[in-house]
Amino acid sequence: MIRKANLQLLIDREYGIGKHGAKAEFARRLGKQADYISRCLYPAEKKGGKNVGEDFAREIEREFSLPVYAMDQQRLGSDTAKTIDVEGLPAPLAQKIAGYRQVVEVPRYDVAGSMGPGTEPPEMNMVVENMSLDANWVRNNLTYTKIDNLKLISGRGDSMAPTIRSGDAVLVDSGINTVEDDAIYFFLMRGKLQIKRIQRGLDGLTIISDNGQYPPIEVPGEREEDITVLAQIIYWWTGRSF
Known part of the structure; x- marks a missing residue:
């Protein structure tokens, strides 16, 4: 094994x-x-x-x-692996070396973001397991605010298909809590957890489902406070069965 x-x-x-x-x-x-x-x-x-x-x-x-x-x-x-001796090195370099990780442990929460009408937030955010990611792969392939802000959740529903499918493991950056770029976000709206693409326009936000069967939702600027951005989606693993 x-x-x-x-x-x-x-x-x-x-x-x-x-x-x-x-x-x-x-x-x-x-x-x-x-x-x-x-x-x-x-x-x-x-x-x-x-x-x-x-x-x-x-x-x-x-x-x-x-x-x-x-x-x-x-x-x-x-x-x-042997520990690198940082004694005598400049403080910033010593701190960087001491904090180096070969493996990043990302907590997976028992939370599903709906790619449909929305899901009720759980009463408690519970970590059910940790996913081990190679630190070099994380640094070379992901853009994130801080490693400790990386969390793993699940997608549920079909509104973001074929980009993200129901059951996919979704990696989020919880350090991003505002809509600045055209990206996919994990957010709370009207008491429901959702995963959707959000675009910022001159007059507010547009919530978009990649599945064309779902129409976009326009959110005027004065109603943006109805949306609480919890994280930005930065990566996902798409499962397939044959």
Whole structure:
């Protein structure tokens, strides 16, 4: 199980989390079929799965310049990395190095933003789990106010399809609480939680569903206080079944 988890971690680290075709690119680099890599990542209960064997694990380590047996250690052995000695360094640099993270733990809340008529806010925002993201991937692929402002919620409904589909995991930046840019926001309106695209115009806001079956909603400037922006959507993982 450790090798399987490390295989997924390495693919995410090299090619980006959720990137289309990442397994195929990874497979080509190792001279394997994409289907072989996919089967190595099958859940234990799914038929047709493959194990990451001893020879394949060592081959991966050589190809990606990993320490020997890194595939057999938790998170590719990143937890055992040596601490950098910051003594004597300028204070700003020492603080930056000391605060460096290899892994970003993003809390996932038991909250769903409606992509439809809206959902009732929960009585309590409860963290149900944490998602581990490679810190290098976060820094290189996301634009955010602060790492600690990153939260994970779920989308529900079809009004933002095909951009965001019902059940998708949605990464939000809770440090953004105003509409400045044309973007997708997580907000509270008339007591309902919603995920929609919002555009700012001269006379107010326009709330837009990417699904053309839902008409836009015009919010005049004097009614903007009816909308409480909780966060901006910055990334999402779209699941598909075949």
